[in-house]
Amino acid sequence: MVSEPFDAVIIGGGPAGAAAARLLASWGHSVRLLTRTVDHTRSLGESLPPSCEKLFDLLGATDAINNGGFLTSTGNTVWWGEGTTRTAAFVDGATGWQVVRHDFDALLLRLAASAGAQVVRGALVRDVRLASANGRPGPAVSTVEYGTDDQSRHEVQASFVLDCSGRTGVVARRGYRVADPTQTTLALAATWTRPDGWGLADASHTLVETYADGWAWSVPVTPLRRYVTVMVDPRTTDLGGDRGVISRYEREIGKTAALRGLLEGATRNTVPWGCDASLYHADVCGGPGVLLVGDAASFIDPLSSYGVKKALASAWLAAVVVHTSLTNVSLAGVALDLFTTREREIHDASVRQSTTFFAEAAARHLHPFWTGRAGAGDPAGPEPAADVDIARLREDAAVLAAFEALRGARQIGLRRGDRLRIEARPALTTREVVLEERLVLPTWPADGHGIRFLRDIDLVRLVELAPEYEQVPDLFEAYVRRCPPVSLPDFLGALSVLLAKGALVIT
Numbered sequence: 180m181v182s183e184p185f186d187a188v189i190i191g192g193g194p195a196g197a198a199a200a201r202l203l204a205s206w207g208h209s210v211r212l213l214t215r216t217v218d219h220t221r222s223l224g225e226s227l228p229p230s231c232e233k234l235f236d237l238l239g240a241t242d243a244i245n246n247g248g249f250l251t252s253t254g255n256t257v258w259w260g261e262g263t264t265r266t267a268a269f270v271d272g273a274t275g276w277q278v279v280r281h282d283f284d285a286l287l288l289r290l291a292a293s294a295g296a297q298v299v300r301g302a303l304v305r306d307v308r309l310a311s312a313n314g315r316p317g318p319a320v321s322t323v324e325y326g327t328d329d330q331s332r333h334e335v336q337a338s339f340v341l342d343c344s345g346r347t348g349v350v351a352r353r354g355y356r357v358a359d360p361t362q363t364t365l366a367l368a369a370t371w372t373r374p375d376g377w378g379l380a381d382a383s384h385t386l387v388e389t390y391a392d393g394w395a396w397s398v399p400v401t402p403l404r405r406y407v408t409v410m411v412d413p414r415t416t417d418l419g420g421d422r423g424v425i426s427r428y429e430r431e432i433g434k435t436a437a438l439r440g441l442l443e444g445a446t447r448n449t450v451p452w453g454c455d456a457s458l459y460h461a462d463v464c465g466g467p468g469v470l471l472v473g474d475a476a477s478f479i480d481p482l483s484s485y486g487v488k489k490a491l492a493s494a495w496l497a498a499v500v501v502h503t504s505l506t507n508v509s510l511a512g513v514a515l516d517l518f519t520t521r522e523r524e525i526h527d528a529s530v531r532q533s534t535t536f537f538a539e540a541a542a543r544h545l546h547p548f549w550t551g552r553a554g555a556g557d558p559a560g561p562e563p564a565a566d567v568d569i570a571r572l573r574e575d576a577a578v579l580a581a582f583e584a585l586r587g588a589r590q591i592g593l594r595r596g597d598r599l600r601i602e603a604r605p606a607l608t609t610r611e612v613v614l615e616e617r618l619v620l621p622t623w624p625a626d627g628h629g630i631r632f633l634r635d636i637d638l639v640r641l642v643e644l645a646p647e648y649e650q651v652p653d654l655f656e657a658y659v660r661r662c663p664p665v666s667l668p669d670f671l672g673a674l675s676v677l678l679a680k681g682a683l684v685i686t
């Protein structure tokens with residue numbers, strides 16, 4: 180008997196796979212998630228920033244995670260070599276989570292199953308035959324072949340295959356993935372305990388310490404137990420020749436000052452183990468019926484502590500793309516393009532952020548480990564959304580001049596700027612890609628996506644109404660009659676920006 184194809188088959192049960200499965204199942208789609216057996220003694224302790232909460236909320240997972248027994252963290256402490264200590268609490272007293280990934284992943288998988296996804300553990304995917312590749316007529320379904328721990332073989336079909344297999348990249352390695360040759364990183368990790376506590380000002384903090392040819396990093400997972408990992412580059416770090424993993428690890432810890440001191444009198448509970456942390460990305464993150472999600476598409480430097488957040492955000496976007504494609508075929512291509520664009524933007528923003536950190540470390544350590552990384556991206560490169568940053572717009576001379584012109588005018592005639600276009604562009608709701616009208620100008624916003632709202636002001640409606648009124652207060656009244664209420668200062672600010680950017684001109 181041939182069973183119906185699933186809406187989605189998901190390869191991998193890390194954060195990306197579990198989140199995509201939970202969302203799609205809760206939106207009414209049939210989902211099978213296949214995930215292989217892993218050695219959980221090699222699971223890492225990882226830090227999740229407070230901003231993950233929005234994604235947990237979207238997943239309906241916040242309560243379960245807060246009750247999951249994970250340590251909460253109030254911030255980070257960074258030592259720049261033997262130099263300064265930087266202690267940074269999360270903004271507004273927010274807290275993040277310090278998780279043992281095996282426990283965190285297991286919790287997310289339970290949530291995926293409770294939403295109705297079929298979760299198959301111990302399932303190793305061996306092959307994927309993509310519908311887009313077979314070119315045969317008929318319904319576009321792909322086939323995923325997997326083996327289970329009892330040595331049996333299985334095949335399953337689906338309209339969408341989501342590669343959430345992390346570094347393995349079951350589909351991603353078929354020509355999508357590009358390695359970043361400047362950043363080869365090996366992580367050596369071990370867990371430590373200290374029965375009398377760590378004597379730190381705030382024992383919940385993630386600790387980071389740079390040294391000449393590497394960096395070390397520590398995540399507490401209980402008040403007495405923590406992971407301590409060293410990040411080295413086998414090409415540039417002096418690993419002391421061909422030695423065993425224990426002596427290599429100890430040699431690196433010996434290069435630190437603060438962490439070495441912290442570990443004096445502590446017990447290492449595990450033999451250190453290694454895992455690859457080298458960077459890669461994909462220029463295209465999928466095709467018809469297939470998406471590369473989370474680490475399958477790109478890996479960002481662990482320094483950022485944003486890998487899990489990025490994986491969850493990627494999973495949400497992938498679920499939106501699948502849902503849109505299955506419910507509104509006409510938007511399938513637009514949704515796929517949006518997926519790749521967003522994934523690349525997130526990856527590029529992260530590279531810019533870590534390059535800034537590496538440049539700071541390179542100024543201090545002047546070693547190829549750091550200078551190579553500092554040269555990998557351009558920290559001063561264009562930030563796509565920077566020019567819709569409200570704080571910057573408030574200081575923009577042209578915006579301030581437009582504001583003064585509006586304030587001084589008793590009467591004002593406004594018309595649309597000659598170069599303004601109003602075009603339908605893809606936008607995201609919680610579940611769908613939709614087309615929405617946006618203002619598009621040749622140079623603003625620089626990301627070319629167009630803009631609809633500025634501080635809740637609907638710019639398209641404002642541009643349509645503006646030519647009909649000669650007094651700003653009348654225009655404001657007309658606007659609030661048609662759109663949700665906004666404050667007068669925000670309204671005047673938005674009008675000033677439209678004038679400064681040439682979307683409106685004074686006649």
Ligand SMILES: Cc1cc2nc3c(=O)[nH]c(=O)nc-3n(C[C@H](O)[C@H](O)[C@H](O)COP(=O)(O)OP(=O)(O)OC[C@H]3O[C@@H](n4cnc5c(N)ncnc54)[C@H](O)[C@@H]3O)c2cc1C
Nearest residue numbers: 191193194195215225226304344345347366473474486487
């Ligand atoms: C040293 C290090 C430290 C890090 N520290 C942090 C941190 O502090 N904070 C943070 O947010 N991020 C951190 N990260 C990044 C984070 O681990 C990843 O970004 C995150 O795990 C990505 O999730 P994912 O679901 O995309 O992939 P993964 O978590 O890698 O999940 C992939 C899943 O696919 C399964 N799989 C693979 N191949 C197959 C197959 N053929 N068949 C079936 N299943 C398969 C795997 O078993 C796994 O369950 C760190 C990474 C490293 C290497």
